[in-house]
Amino acid sequence: MKPALTVLLATPRGFCAGVDRAIQIVERAIEKYGAPVYVRHEIVHNRHVVERLKAMGAVFVEEVGEAPADRPIIFSAHGVPKSAPAEARSRRMLYLDATCPLVSKVHVEAQRHYDAGREIVLIGHAGHPEVVGTMGQLPEGAVQLIETVEDARTFTPRDPSNVAFVTQTTLSVDDTAEIVDALRARFPQIAAPHKEDICYATTNRQEAVKAVAARSEVLLVLGSANSSNSVRLAEVGRRSGARAYLIDDADGLDLAWLDGVRTVGVTAGASAPEVLVEGVIDRIRESFDVTLDEVDTARETVSFKLPRVLA
């Protein structure tokens, strides 16, 4: 007889509206223009998504200049610095922008603060393409990146009464709140986003993970190691008391992790397809008598339109 195991499935999990739109843009561009279609950077940070699109005819490059000028190029969901469309235009390339509208919203905010003469602090992770894209909306030096509470405590603005902050969309909600508190303590007049920059999908997935991890001994997060929001889900799970593992797919699961375990939580980052969740549950079922329980903490109804040329 197989041992009993309860699987708590976090809801919402997996694809968000921005990822769904970005993937559709690549698929439809291949349909419309034929292969190859070039994509600047991984369209979303998920190995399975990228491999599938490669098989359909997408070619991933890191810079616009690596793509031939006579083929379409798509900008990834994370957004790009202004230099990317500028380069595409100068080479007379057809380009499509799959930047998530919620990242574009942050770009607009940063521009608004800049136009108002404010010094801008971006809370985010150095080197992440979204951070590169947001900083690249404005001239060099206009945006200061801070990553930690310590950075917030030591940052020295030109004029402490004229500072604004924006954030990466996929941060830890709790860590960011601490950084924002530290900034507000030093700069009470700091201009804040009208509405959170951390997106609805990141917030909802972290809330669902807290509910699941608090009741689980082990948490499995489906997602790739370069996916910011997936890495955050594993961190949030650990803080809520579960042993959390970030895995790309069912092959990444080591069944020894589940030895003697009664309850395991399962979730997926915003760029991880649901089929990977199904795969991991199937793999668990081979060795355990599974009771599946969905832990539902929010309903999502967000969807984004495709660019008109592909709609």
Ligand code: SF4
């Ligand atoms: Fe957009 Fe948020 Fe999804 Fe990123 S995680 S693509 S910001 S909805």
